Amino acid sequence: MSADYAREDAAGSFDPLRPKLMRVAYRMLGSVADAEDVLQEAFIRWMKADRCDVREPEAYLRRTVTRLCLDQLKSARHQRETYLGPWLPEPVVEEESEEDVTxxxxxxxxxxxxxxxxxxxxxxxxxxxxxxxxxxxxxxxxxxxxxxxxxxxxxxxxxPRFQLDKQHGLELANAFFTASRNGDMKALAALLAADVSTHSDGGGKRPAAMQPILGFDAVMKVQERLAVVFKHRRSTLVRVGFINGLPGFITLEGDGELQTTALDIEDGKIAAIYIVRNPDKLKHLH
Incomplete structure (x- = not known):
């Protein structure tokens, strides 16, 4: 069997399973890049395997991916411990909400x-x-x-304690973007829960809070400071959608870099704001 034929034969059974395997790998690792690396390694192993003896390719490949992820998590744990500031998973943006793992x-x-x-x-x-x-x-x-x-x-x-209406979630995301970028603090305050928190992941690559910001007053103070920044450095809305299962949006910020904002909504109010600014985690969005 030629190398080209072996690759095509392996791809014929692997590619239809790729989306399912990617879901497993990403949810295990929280990193799109690492999940793609795992799938590449799983494909190489699949190509070398005696596929005629495998009765259930999906189960075989899921086991392979899971074990590769377990190996990856051992080194990832150390990386998380030395990470600068809050760590958030790489954002995956979808048209529809993935409700199984938010x-x-x-x-x-x-x-x-x-x-x-x-x-x-x-x-x-x-x-x-x-x-x-x-x-x-x-x-x-x-x-x-x-x-x-x-x-x-x-x-x-x-x-989630409350079932979120998806359209309402997207409307809240739009309203949050508009109020925060226009400096409309009254409209912004009406969107936030009393115990709202903000979590910003800059990874030491871009400015971001080094600790979560907790409580309505603290979050509003930060938003007031950011409103001044947005006056001079425009933030452009790129897309509204679901980010890791939560309503949110992608923006192009004044420094020319992308940013994602995801909103955890409880009982009609924004309970948590998750912002990814680390450019290494946003490469796949370009």
């Missing part, structure tokens, strides 16, 4: 061990039986059941 849930997953994270995602999000979860992470079904149960305790509080 941005707050992804942040909660960061607090889990790699095995807890894998067991929770594979069972609770992707609906696999614990036997298959065990085959993917190298543990028996009983151990996987315990891992998933521990994970649920940590992430329970991040599940």
């Amino acid at each position: 941005l707050p849930l992804m942040l909660a997953l960061e607090r889990l061990s790699p095995l807890e994270r894998a067991a929770f995602l594979l069972h609770d999000v992707f609906g696999l039986e614990f036997d298959e979860v065990g085959a993917s992470i190298g543990r028996d079904a009983a151990a996987c059941r315990q891992l998933a149960a521990r994970a649920r305790v940590h992430v329970r509080e991040t599940r």
Whole structure:
């Protein structure tokens, strides 16, 4: 079998599964670039495998991707610990809301061990039986059941308490952009919850708060300072959509770089604002 034919033959069975595998890898790693690297490595292994002996390619490849992600998470944990300022996952922008794993849930997953994270995602999000979860992470079904149960305790509080109307969410995102960029503090105040928080990820590459900003008064003070900046350095709306399952928008900022803003909305008010400014995390949006 020629190398070109082997690649085409492997791609024929791999490519239809790529979107599903990408969802697993991205939700495990929180990084588009790292997820793409994992899929590339999984494809290389698939190309070298004796595919005739694989009865269920999807299960085989999901196990491969999961194990590669577990290896990646070991080094990623150290990178998170030395990261400058708040860490947020790379933004994925979609036309429709992906409600299975929203941005707050992804942040909660960061607090889990790699095995807890894998067991929770594979069972609770992707609906696999614990036997298959065990085959993917190298543990028996009983151990996987315990891992998933521990994970649920940590992430329970991040599940949305209110069902958000998607169109209303996009309207709030538009209203937040308009009020914040025009310096309309009265309109902005009406959008925010009393316990609102702001989380900005600049990664040390662009100016951003080094700690989360907590509470209505503190967030409003920051917005008042930013309104002065926006007067002199225009912020242009590029697109409104769903960012990691939350309503939000992409902007082109005055420094010529992109930025994403995602809004966690509870009971009709903005409860949390997540801003990604690190240019390394926004390359795929260009």
